[in-house]
Amino acid sequence: MNHSVVSMDATMIQTKGLTRHFTVKKETVEAxxxxxxxxxxxxxxxxxxxxxxxxxxxxRMLTTLLPPTSGTAEVAGHDVVREQAAVRHRIGYIGQGxxxxxxxxxxxELVIQGRCYGMGRKAARARADELISALGLETVADRTxxxxxxxxxxxxxxxxxxxxxxxxxxxxxxxTGLDPQNRANLQEQILxxxxxxxxxxxxxxxxxxxxxSMAERVIVVDHGRVIADDSPTQLKRDHAGDRxxxxxxxxxxxxxxxxxxxxxxxxxxxQSGTSVEIRVLGAPQLLPGLLVDLAxxxxxxxxxxxxxxxxxxxxxxxxxxxxxxGGAEPADAxxxxxxxxxxxxxxxxxxxxxxxxxxxx
Amino acid sequence: MSTTVAARETNTALTGTAGxxxxxxxxxxxxxxxxxRELLPVLRNPFSVVFTMVQPLVFLGLFGxxxxxxxxxxxxxxxQWFVPGxxxxxxxxxxxFTGSNLLFELQTGSxxxxxxTPLRRSALLIGRALKEIVPMVMQTVIIVxxxxxxxxxxxxxGAALAVLILAVMAVGIGALSYxxxxxxxDQDWLFWTIQQTLLFPFxxxxxxLLPLDNGPxxxxxxxxxxxxxxxxxxxxxxxxxxxxxxxxxQGAGAAAFLAALGLLVGIRSMRHST
Numbered sequence: 001m002n003h004s005v006v007s008m009d010a011t012m013i014q015t016k017g018l019t020r021h022f023t024v025k026k027e028t029v030e031a032x033x034x035x036x037x038x039x040x041x042x043x044x045x046x047x048x049x050x051x052x053x054x055x056x057x058x059x060r061m062l063t064t065l066l067p068p069t070s071g072t073a074e075v076a077g078h079d080v081v082r083e084q085a086a087v088r089h090r091i092g093y094i095g096q097g098x099x100x101x102x103x104x105x106x107x108x109e110l111v112i113q114g115r116c117y118g119m120g121r122k123a124a125r126a127r128a129d130e131l132i133s134a135l136g137l138e139t140v141a142d143r144t145x146x147x148x149x150x151x152x153x154x155x156x157x158x159x160x161x162x163x164x165x166x167x168x169x170x171x172x173x174x175x176t177g178l179d180p181q182n183r184a185n186l187q188e189q190i191l192x193x194x195x196x197x198x199x200x201x202x203x204x205x206x207x208x209x210x211x212x213s214m215a216e217r218v219i220v221v222d223h224g225r226v227i228a229d230d231s232p233t234q235l236k237r238d239h240a241g242d243r244x245x246x247x248x249x250x251x252x253x254x255x256x257x258x259x260x261x262x263x264x265x266x267x268x269x270x271q272s273g274t275s276v277e278i279r280v281l282g283a284p285q286l287l288p289g290l291l292v293d294l295a296x297x298x299x300x301x302x303x304x305x306x307x308x309x310x311x312x313x314x315x316x317x318x319x320x321x322x323x324x325x326g327g328a329e330p331a332d333a334x335x336x337x338x339x340x341x342x343x344x345x346x347x348x349x350x351x352x353x354x355x356x357x358x359x360x361x
Numbered sequence: 362m363s364t365t366v367a368a369r370e371t372n373t374a375l376t377g378t379a380g381x382x383x384x385x386x387x388x389x390x391x392x393x394x395x396x397x398r399e400l401l402p403v404l405r406n407p408f409s410v411v412f413t414m415v416q417p418l419v420f421l422g423l424f425g426x427x428x429x430x431x432x433x434x435x436x437x438x439x440x441q442w443f444v445p446g447x448x449x450x451x452x453x454x455x456x457x458f459t460g461s462n463l464l465f466e467l468q469t470g471s472x473x474x475x476x477x478t479p480l481r482r483s484a485l486l487i488g489r490a491l492k493e494i495v496p497m498v499m500q501t502v503i504i505v506x507x508x509x510x511x512x513x514x515x516x517x518x519g520a521a522l523a524v525l526i527l528a529v530m531a532v533g534i535g536a537l538s539y540x541x542x543x544x545x546x547d548q549d550w551l552f553w554t555i556q557q558t559l560l561f562p563f564x565x566x567x568x569x570l571l572p573l574d575n576g577p578x579x580x581x582x583x584x585x586x587x588x589x590x591x592x593x594x595x596x597x598x599x600x601x602x603x604x605x606x607x608x609x610x611q612g613a614g615a616a617a618f619l620a621a622l623g624l625l626v627g628i629r630s631m632r633h634s635t
Contacts, residue, residue, distance in 0.1 A: 093477040097470020103402040116478035
């Protein structure tokens, strides 16, 4: 494969102040507000954030689908505005929808996709065959796309995104709408691509576990800004500790549990009734000793639970709201914040409509 | 399917050996690729072409017989007057509907997928519009074949020239329909409302169903500014074997005007497509 243009430099993506505004009903919505991003060759990066955070808009700018309002982005060594064709040649993109036309046959679409990238007829056909068997599509490749199941269509989408063996692959919410088994398959395929061939992968997700288990680097996006950028482990270490919950037989014992727990370094302890919550790093290592100490003190602990931090805890810590609730709005949002968040969510989730209105205007 | 098996198979081929050709293909290549993509569903399922013909065939069967001896429909069999108009109508209908395919692909994500490939935006429009020629030819052949047993007289050379003019018009109508689809992204109703609002006035004002000759002056004036009128007139001349007529040139000019307008607006819309 030809890596000549980008292999000199380990940089795959470089953005400076990348910004995108939409006009919705004469109001400017800032979907992406000055994102500076640096992704090296071979990284697997997840953009994590709630709906309307600006993830998809960012991805659409990086894939040349949407011109930035301001700022610059270089992808695979080329400017996304001035050198669109060069960028498009080097990237693969698997969008949120179905890439294959519903009246088409899967194999036809794959061959055509290869032709779109300038492959010869024979090479495109051979490559289509390769991908069909790699993704287990043999039995459905010659059927009309509209008759395929959601999981089969998604695999076909992936095959199309890989037809030209891109160095850099973008996936926009790849596992949305897939059942758990298909999700697991998909994640495994992406990971393989990454580990076996060093393909740089950038995906957006609002699934916490997906970002957690797949990505080496998670970029948390909220309100069009990057609010955190690190490995999942580091993010959890920095923004959310483990949580130990101990239950005692009565409040008196609970108080003694809390006192003992406070002696552990860095522990944040809160007691409510007979229950004591301890936020601390390295809970699994800490807990056995703590229980022994408490037994020696003569305190009876009736229940013990350790919860490892999730990306949701990280998100909660960073923004004060839960990602799980899908909320783009703080739980205690005032009228101002609420309206703002709502408009923003509308802009991103509905980015296409917005775009239209802007053109029409 | 077991996950591990799938994963192992995946390893062998996901990035493949066939790297892309990094030289940018020509506009012709791009257009050809889009053309073939649009054509494949038609070739795989030729019967689909017949569906868009239902209305023209209904008019042919249920409206045509009313035209015998109708003033303005010329001498001899009314079919000689009516069939060329129906051929134009069929071309108009399938061309006007074709945007709905793109409208659907705008919703599903297929169009977005094409936009991320290095294909030229102009090729995305031209290839699609050119494909309209194929169903148009198929429909014309069917209509003529259906009418010949009923006394429609075929003048081959003229008919071939008529098809040529219709091919140019089909590209124009198709391109306009695609432009409308692009402008109606995520607003289906907009596409259908505008398409339906425009389709019938253009149809009636082209004198396809009934001649406008005996209509009021304002109606005839509207007919005169409708480019379709000239295409219909040219087709009537050509299908009746009158090749060396001024009306033929006018019809070719009107078709070229539609094609130029359609491609201009269409390519512009495609460039702004996101």
